[in-house]
Amino acid sequence: MTDTTTVPDLVTSIAVLRARLDAARADGRAVALVPTMGSLHDGHLALVDRARELADVVVVSIFVNPLQFGPNEDFEQYPRTLDDDRAALAGHGVDVVFAPSVDEMYPSGASATTVTAGAVGGLFEGRSRPGHFDGVLTVVAKLLGIAQPHHVLFGQKDAQQVFLVQRMVRDLDIRTRVEVVETVRDDDGLALSSRNVFLDERNREAARALPRALEAAQSAADLGIDAVVAAAQSVLSGATGVELDYFAVVEPSTFEPVPDEHHGPARALIAARLGDTRLIDTELLTLG
Numbered sequence: 001m002t003d004t005t006t007v008p009d010l011v012t013s014i015a016v017l018r019a020r021l022d023a024a025r026a027d028g029r030a031v032a033l034v035p036t037m038g039s040l041h042d043g044h045l046a047l048v049d050r051a052r053e054l055a056d057v058v059v060v061s062i063f064v065n066p067l068q069f070g071p072n073e074d075f076e077q078y079p080r081t082l083d084d085d086r087a088a089l090a091g092h093g094v095d096v097v098f099a100p101s102v103d104e105m106y107p108s109g110a111s112a113t114t115v116t117a118g119a120v121g122g123l124f125e126g127r128s129r130p131g132h133f134d135g136v137l138t139v140v141a142k143l144l145g146i147a148q149p150h151h152v153l154f155g156q157k158d159a160q161q162v163f164l165v166q167r168m169v170r171d172l173d174i175r176t177r178v179e180v181v182e183t184v185r186d187d188d189g190l191a192l193s194s195r196n197v198f199l200d201e202r203n204r205e206a207a208r209a210l211p212r213a214l215e216a217a218q219s220a221a222d223l224g225i226d227a228v229v230a231a232a233q234s235v236l237s238g239a240t241g242v243e244l245d246y247f248a249v250v251e252p253s254t255f256e257p258v259p260d261e262h263h264g265p266a267r268a269l270i271a272a273r274l275g276d277t278r279l280i281d282t283e284l285l286t287l288g
């Protein structure tokens with residue numbers, strides 16, 4: 001029986017984590033992995049709580065993965081709050097926090113084998129952040145190889161990441177079940193993100209345009225794709241301090257932009273810069 005009040009154990013070595021999880025699996029216990037880069041918020045805790053429902057042993061990995069940051073991105077500035085993160089996990093039934101060093105994860109350095117995300121990896125987030133999804137898939141593949149979890153959990157907010165991880169798991173025949181958990185939002189609708197801490201008051205206010213644009217898109221969905229785009233654009237064009245990167249509507253099963261005549265499920269995606277902070281959000285629509 002897992003103690004739900006104490007701070008989870010910290011493991012930094014791949015070998016130690018493997019030994020512990022091998023023993024759990026040998027006892028017939030199901031393992032769930034929640035991959036994170038730390039700076040945990042309620043969105044992460046929703047993943048952890050779902051993991052607890054699915055499995056007997058819950059591992060949260062905390063690793064700021066250098067491979068998924070571009071040379072001009074915020075790898076150095078990315079918040080690193082391991083002690084606070086472990087404290088936040090107390091009471092959520094997490095057995096282990098796995099927080100390896102960069103050397104532990106990438107002992108071969110730049111010559112290491114990597115996973116490529118393919119054409120979809122170059123769209124949307126991948127266009128703005130070249131190589132980002134190769135880095136994400138590489139670290140996720142490694143974490144899955146290390147933990148061999150029965151379940152791995154991701155938040156829906158990172159919709160393109162979810163799509164690519166699901167496809168990688170299928171394409172590479174990785175034995176795990178991907179569970180996707182809905183986005184957790186603040187009272188004003190802003191999706192929780194570790195990067196929200198970088199928003200000053202003005203940018204925080206401006207950032208509300210992202211969920212508002214998605215709400216407008218949702219309200220117009222019955223009228224079809226042109227109405228959806230117009231509704232989102234009317235919110236975004238009136239929003240000051242929002243530098244839109246993209247608003248797009250994709251076919252959920254391919255992640256390709258929907259054709260004009262598309263009806264049925266579609267995923268709206270938005271990315272924008274608020275000052276120095278780049279945020280993304282998403283909503284599932286049903287186009288009429």
Ligand code: PAF
Nearest residue numbers: 035036037065136139158
């Ligand atoms: O979503 C994230 O926090 C990261 O991309 C992930 C999945 C932990 C890989 O580093």
